[in-house]
Amino acid sequence: MHIAVILRLVPDLSDELDLSEDGKSIDREWVGITLNEFDEQSLEEAVLLKEASDAKVTALALAGEGVERMLQGALARGADAAVMLEGEGEDHLDSRAAAPIFAEAIRTCGADLVLTGVQTIEDLFGQLAPYLGSLLDWPHVSAVSGVALDQGHIVVRQEYSGGRQARIEVALPAVIGVQTASRPPRYVSASKLKEAMLSGRLTAQAAAATPLPNRAEVLGLAPPDRSAGATMIGDDPDEAAAAILEALSARGLLAG
């Protein structure tokens, strides 16, 4: 089995999110970037599957700032190969625009299972995994928290609201939108990362595909209205604690 894992860098939400001059996107020049947390989960799941079988894992990403380092991290974590897809434009591509490029790359690399994060924090035009499922005409399941191999097919656990779940058997080839790996992502040591950087297992490849037209346009981004929000009580711990206890007491929320 050959598993392709698609990895994406996203703005780090612990950073301030500044907007571009036209107000229609994040200013990517300055914001911190981090591996999409659900992609990190899908990478871990792929490596767990590899350890449980003889699967090969290839990490795929669109070229861009920080991507080389991110892919080396994936190799250090257990991917066998990493491929950076180099397109024409320099611009950030949303999941809908990126989907045909990834679909093409998956066809050429011969993967029969695609794992990627269930979403990113900026999928305004839709999530990658279901786009890939339709473009490849492969069965697809999202919101998955665990993938297991079972005699030539996979069994995934899909989660629903209220804590309900289902186990679904899916024939390969397939695309899975991963929410959570079967185990928390492993820690990667600096020595492993160094080893990966020197391994030569990271390659670059030209990529192009016919886009999916989207007759949609962003008019602007803005922070939500905060006027109806919390009464803020300052950041001195003793004063804040006193104010909280007073408020609870006034509402009869303190036992005794």
Add this chain to the structure above:
Amino acid sequence: MTKVLVHIELEGEGLAGVSFQLLAAARRIAGPEGSVEALLIAADPTPLLPSLGAAERVFTLSGERAGDYLPELHLQAMAEATRRTRPDVVLTAYSSAGLDLAAATAAACDLSLIAYCQSAERVEAGLRVSSQLYGGRLLAQSEVAFPAVLSVMPGAYDEAAGRLAGSPEQSDLADSLQLPEPRMRVIEVIAPDGGGIDITKAESLVCVGRGIGDADSIAEAEELAGLLGAEIAGSRPVIDAGWLPKARQVGKSGMKVKPKLYLCLGVSGAPEHLEGMSDAEFIVAVNKDSAAPIFEVAHLGTTCDLFDLLPALAEGLKSRPGQ
């Protein structure tokens, strides 16, 4: 005349609340001149039809494979209903099923798509849509031309407005749908196992988020919960890390809670978390980041470090008269 097609979800034996929210959205988008159609996939759709009075017509698919939610069957039915009725707008919920279906339907039927929709208004030949992005930190205004899929946030529309009795016309999709060889099947559906815990019944909850940092620090939050007579709960990353059991997860893929007190520590307030707790009666939020979206729904907030606040709160509680 605007035509809207709604994907209906089941919850247990009945129709999911979020589906009535989508029907309310659909009626609004369609306007008095337009029409609303729905797609209902169920072992036996007939007894559910009278609750779908917000729709003029309901496409149905029934039978053995239709009983449990099966992603490929729903996608095939969505694509077929879309081809048959050619709607201007297709509505799905931002739910597990909606995550499977929205983009896949858009790609299969050549439709545009806007996700995480909070509200939508008609404009010339399409919709102006407001969406939540970046974990709820930014709202995106966008415009999309018909035909398009909208994936709608749970809670964005009033359920009651979509809960109308009636007798919609029924069209069986099986008349035209050629189902290919199945490529997936449901092995089993697993009911939530609370292991004796039911946080939805607790009057007070102390919820820890990723800001709690590690498993060991949970004990400190548990002590506070004990002093407050509250149950402990967690955001999804805390559960995924194995620091608290799944039965204590609050949010979209966890429990929906409505306690009298919800005190959260190190929770950012992503939309998926708010979906499970924004109806709590009194919400106190502790988060170092003053821009955290949790402060939009909280009643009382402080940006102090949770590790400084926890001992101060515990001390204050222990030194109360009568303790």
